[in-house]
Amino acid sequence: MNQKLAAPAQASRNLILGALILLVGLGFGQVKAEEVIVLGHAEITEAYDPAHAFNPTSGMVNRVAYDTLVTFPDADASSIEPLLAESWSISDDGLVYTFHLRDDATFTNGDPLTAQDVVFSFNRLKHVRAQPSFLTDPIASIDALDERTVAITVTGPRPSFLAELANTAFSVTNASVVGANGGTDAEDAAETDTAQAYLNQTSAGTGAYVLQGWEPQDRTVLVRNPDYWGEQPFFDRVIIVNIPEAATQRVALVSGNIDLATDLTPDQVVALEGNDDIGIYLGPGRWTHFLLMNRDPGVGGPVSDPLVARAVRYALDYEGYRELWAGSVTPGSNMWIGLAGAYGQDEAMQRDLELARELLAEAGYPDGFEITLQYPDMTWAGVSTSTNAQKIQADLAEVGIAVRLLPGEVQVALEGYRSGEQGFAYWFWGPDKLDPVDFLEFLPGGKVAGERARWTEDGVDQSVMELIAQANEETDPDARMEIFAQLQDFAQEHSAFAPFNVPAVQTAFRAEIEGYVWHPQWGLDLALLSRAQ
Amino acid sequence: MPLYRYILRRVLFSIPLVLGITVVAFLIANAVPADPINANLPQSALNNEQLVAAFREKWGLDQPLHVQYFTYLGNLLRGDMGVSIRTGKPVLEDIRQFLPATMELATSAIVVGLLLGIGFGIVSAVWRSSPVDYLVRVFALIGVSFPVFLLALIGLSVLHAQLGWVAGPGRLSFLVTRPPEVTGLYTIDSLLAGQWSTLRDAASHLVLPSLVLGLYVSGIIARITRSSLLEVLNTDYIRTARAKGQLEVYIVLRHGLSNALIPVVTLLGVLYGNLLAGAVLTEAIFAWPGIGRYAYRAATSQDFPAIMGVSMLIALIYVIANFVVDLLYFLIDPRIRYS
């Protein structure tokens, strides 16, 4: 009986409480449910600290958690746009870049952005000597001229420098917050900087979102920065859930558990095309899948022989990979096909088993040889490395090369790759710099060639080295094209790499998700997404 | 023998075993890989001479092997199992994080296994040689013969992907926030916090993996229950009860089962091993963030401190569990006291 009597009283209390909450809500100007978007994503990153992070997942997250001085348009790299720097000038000799910072940008804790923050961030990037630190190589010095002016001096004329600065590694962090949490930009930062743990869990930037937490291999959460200096993004909260398997991503998307799936396979996307609840984006991708053949005979064994490397390039069934990954193309070199002057499918290598066998015989392996292929075991952007590796194995078997497959956990494999200890490996590469100079990484003197494939300048024709030096500095577009064409010809014959496929980007999302734009640098820009009401 | 002497004797017997466990763990983590530094430090740290030197010193790597072992044991006694290469965190901390998930899964799986197993075992024994018995035996055979990963895939593709009756991989849906941590078991924690929708979600995620894992152990339980119940039902004592005209159901449950379940209890050790083996595979498939998946990921990334930490922990649990079972036996069965 008491219960019955109590019920109306309870109800009216709830009503009053509800009304109060409503009023308080109105007082703050809006009564709106929190807008949340959930992404299914195959995570690949070891950090979110912009000075350490150098992986696709961190690129996407740091794109919105931080800002860089300059950036690209939303969908391509056709021009350089202002971001934290509202304007800049370049000295006549091309050596000094002077940036004028905007005066309304504040960090998420309310601190105003200053030139010192830029100096601190870039010096820290350089001195922690982490994965992305090499991007600071062209920088000779960074100086804060006043509160809002930064001058960067480069070591030589570098037409690609502004495009390089658009990389999220050049994110501007709050110097005092990072400093208070163990960060330093001193020269011994590699040993003394301890801010990574802090920056892996929260962000100290000026971005549209704030990193709220990261549980590796599980989830990453971003919340909207209410004081963002730029345009407010639509979603209050972004949850990036690690779902390594494409099949699971598909089920989660179709059932509405996630709003967007970044790693569906091309087959799955094709199958989803008739589904009215699902929107699809299909476009040329940024990932060049390639084989690495270490030039150090002690590491690479038979594939260290340039003739063998060339034979391998002739042995791959390029058409087969295109068939395997709907919408993919065959690249003509390790230069990303989206860059001006890159060799595309028309200029690409053609399979020629006869020639491959001849080259092998010439190299002293008429009956082929046995070799282990190392690769990270994962599905990336819908492409299974395991599937490709098995096809590589089958392709090379046709010219007598017996390949043993050795998949590894991504992080473990990455370490072997980065230390140049992999003799024969399969990796994929997305351009760090949206400029043809990115390709120089894969040529003698470049980082990937030198450190990962141990293909150094030793024994390389002097004229080639001169061409590479010119490629770095040439400003005339036509002359540049010509230089890069010659370098790509050189690579097709002599390279320590065998690029074989650039899969398409395929993203599927719930039909009400709008604003999906894919960018070749950071992939998905989370701040542009919204939900149709 | 009085209880305290029994306990003392049992503890003394356990000590060499526990030490032996640490020796094996030590050998696999340090002696099997060609270079313990390579096996125990991430590649990025290898270039840092300070880190390498610190590691050498901490684990006494310049010393002969037996000295290294004592250093290892000393660190272990302080709760230091080393640092996981993959996660970069102390192994003990990782285990603390991942253990509750496994406990939740294992507990619900064993409940499923016991319910199904004992239930089927009874039915099968009571209606011996009937079609029901035959069906149950086939079911038990499937339980012990089907690879747990096959059951998991069938469950995922039918119950989750096709029919959508239960949730898929993971412990919670992506949007659901975790209940405030008390026990680390999401079902219990959400219950304590009164978060009913979270509870429903956590339970829905728990259904499939615990069903698969429970099915896997229920086969064994059903077989043992059946055979031991048959044995008991054949004894004079039950015949007497029957002759007295007691209800068959009453006989089976009251007299038969209580005796027949003793072998089930003794087999808990074996079950536990099976459960763990099954848990590694189940967790790997269902992306269940427990220690099974942790161990699997550690193994595939050559993370020796982590994998040996997990092995050691499980071995210790095994020793303790056996100790408790023995103790219970000592208390229950008077014969042991005089032996």
Add this chain to the structure above:
Amino acid sequence: MITPAATPSGAVTTRPRQRFRQLRRHPEVIVGLAVIVTWFLLALFAPILAPFEPLEQNIQQRLQPPGETHRLGTDELGRDVLSRVLYGGRITIPAGLAVVVINSIIGWLAGAVAGFVGGLWDEIMMRIAELFMAFPTIILAMAITAALGPEIRNAVLALVIVRWTNYARLTRGLIIEAKTKEYVEAARSLGAKSPYLLFRTLLPNSVAPVVVYGSLDIGNAILLFAGLSFLGLGPEPSSPEWGRMISIGIHFFDQWWMWLFPGLSIASLVMAFNFIGDGLRDMLDPRTRH
């Protein structure tokens, strides 16, 4: 899983005719045997029976459901699932056999020595066995395989290392039991020397049960091997090994034929071994007889 305690420890003493009659009452033994023989034959004649090469890729024909040309469909690289399943038996069955054979030899030796010599030897041997029992089989096997590198041989080796103890305990029990038997006492009192006793009387008496136990254990060994392989710690990715083939299912659970058929292959084979085990247990264990 069958434990040593649950296996027939007494030697088979019934006459052949009786045995045959018993066998007729246990059709599951016949069925089990038939399935096993069938799988052995299928694996043996896989090169003749398989319509395609197990590694032959055909990208145009990928992910085909079961149909005319590909009876059990094709996988993600257009390989014929039927051919791969047939060839898979050539890896999984020998691997399971190898584990059991090596296990029984090592375990039998260790157990026989422990049981026969007794004393300190016995104590040490059994402590070591207990130690291995304490470790979780699959995790220890994972650790060892990971340390040695993922390969079929290493997976087999890892399983041998972690599983010999069952056999050692079984053999030891049998030897100790046999030692107390009258005929041994008699032989000893007649002046028979220890080695003679060991070789002429005790060992033969312990061999039969170990062989029986071992043959029933093949199913378990296959399950564990397939489990390791499923986790990527066995044969390499392109290998038509059953556990490996199923592991791809995580990525393709819509293409059920890719993982269901290899899965059923393992299940049917293991089930057949368990059928025989069940039947034998019923036949040999007087307690569960009518």
